Amino acid sequence: MLQNIRAFFDVRGVLEVETPLMSAAATTDPHLNSFVTRYHNRPHYLNTSPEFAMKRLLASHGQAIYQVCKSFRADELGPVHNPEFTLLEWYRPGFDMFQLMQELGELVSALMQAQARGPVEIVSLSYAEAFEQATGHNPHAISAQEWRHFALERGIEQPVGLEDDVDEWLDWLLTQCVLPALDSECFTYIYDYPASQSALAKCRIDEAGQTVACRFELFYGGLELANGFDELQDSEEQRRRFTRENQARQAKGLQSIDIDEYFLSALEHGLPQCSGVAVGLDRLLMLLSVSAAIEDVLAFPFSRS
C-alpha cells in the first residue's frame, strides 16, 4: 500500500516531506486530546495530525506536498481507533475541495485496483442532503430541542450528558442515523459541513444561501476514512477560532492549549489557496485487507504495544 501511495504522488509531482511529531503547541480542538510529554519542564505535544507544520511548509514553499506519519490521539481506543495511528496527509495549492475529492477518489481507486477490487464509484452527498435523506430534517436549521424530540420519536437513545448543544446532537445523529443509512459496501463523500464544525476550513455560501464549511469526509459504509478542507487562509479569523475553541475547552473543564504562533504567523505571511486532506491509513488497510478491526492491521495494537 505504501509503495502504491508513493508511486501515485511521484507521478503527480507531489513532494514527500517530514515534519516534527512533537511540538510546543498543539491543537485547541476541544474534541481532541493530545499526548503531552516534557522537555526541560516545558510541555511538548505529540501531533494529532501534521496539519500545522505542513501548512507552514506550504506558506514558505507553496509546493504540493504529502506526508505519511504517525499521529497520536489520547483516549481514542476501540474497534476502529488506536491512540497511535498512521496518517497520509497531502496539500494541493490551487485545488478547491472538489478537485481534491476527485484526486482522493483516484488514489483510493488505484489502491483498490491493486487488490483487483477497483475502480470504485464514490457517491457524493452534501451534509444537508445526507441528513435530510436519513432524518427528514435540515441540519442547518434545527435546534437541539427539536433533535431531542426527533430522537424520542425514533426511539434513539439520548446519551448521558448530551443536552442543548446542537453540534453534539448532529455528531450523535450522524453516527446513529446518517452513517448507518449509507450503503455499507460503497464509498460516500459527505461535504459542506456546518460552519461550526470546521475550525481550519474556509467557509462559503452554498446554493441554498447557507453558510457552510468547505470540509469533506470520505466514508466506506459508515467507516470514516478521510477528512479534508479547502484551507482557511485568514490568520485573524484562524486566531479567533482558536480562541473560541480554548473558551469551549475551559467551559468543558479542559485545559486550554497554547495557540501555535508559528502556524498563525505562517498564515499571516501567506498560505496559498489550497486544499488538504488526511487519510487514516490503518483504516484504509483494514478495507484493502477486508479486516473487521484496526487491531488486525497493526503489528502490535495499543493493548500490546
Added chain:
Amino acid sequence: MASYSTNEFKNGLKIMLDGDPCSITENILVKPGKGQAFNRIKAKNLKTGRTLERTFKTTETVEAADVEDIDVEYLYSDGEQWHFMEPTTYEQHAADKVAVGDAAKWLKGQEACVMTLWNGEPLSITPPNFVELAVTQTDPGLKGDTAQGGSKPATLETGTEVKVPLFIDEGDVLKIDTRTGDYVSRA
C-alpha cells in the same frame, strides 16, 4: 464521592447505574470523525444479573460503585442466612437468600466461594465452578440401557435435582458444573 470519567472506562470497572452497582462488560468509542465522541457501554447489573446498555458523552463522569470481591469459605446455613468466613482473617459474613441466589443449590460446606461486597454488604456469591456432591435419591437405571445415553433425575445431598446418566446409583459422588448445572462425571 468517587467517580470515573469515561476515559477511565474499561471492562470490569464497577459503576453505579440507575442506583444499582454494575460491572462494565463492553466499552466502545463512538466517534464519527472529528467532533464529539461518545462511549457506548454494556454493563452487568450486579444485583439482578441483567445486562444494560448506556451511552455517555465522553468527558462525562459516573459515580463509582464501592464493590469488591473477597475469597470466602462457606460454613453453614441457619435457614435464613448463609454464613461464610474469610480464611485469612476468620472474619465472618452472613448473606441473605437474595445475595446467595442460585449458589445455595451447590453449597454443603467448606466450598471456596467468591463473595462480592457492595458498600461492605454481601451482594452476591459465586460458587466454585465445579462441586462434588453425593446422590441421595435416584431411581435404579434399567439394565442394558447404558450404551444409549439417556438421562434420569437424581437428587443431590443439597436437595438440588440434576439430570444424570442412567448408570448413576444412590451414594455415587458426582462432579457438577455450577455455571450450567450439568452433570460432568463421577468424582
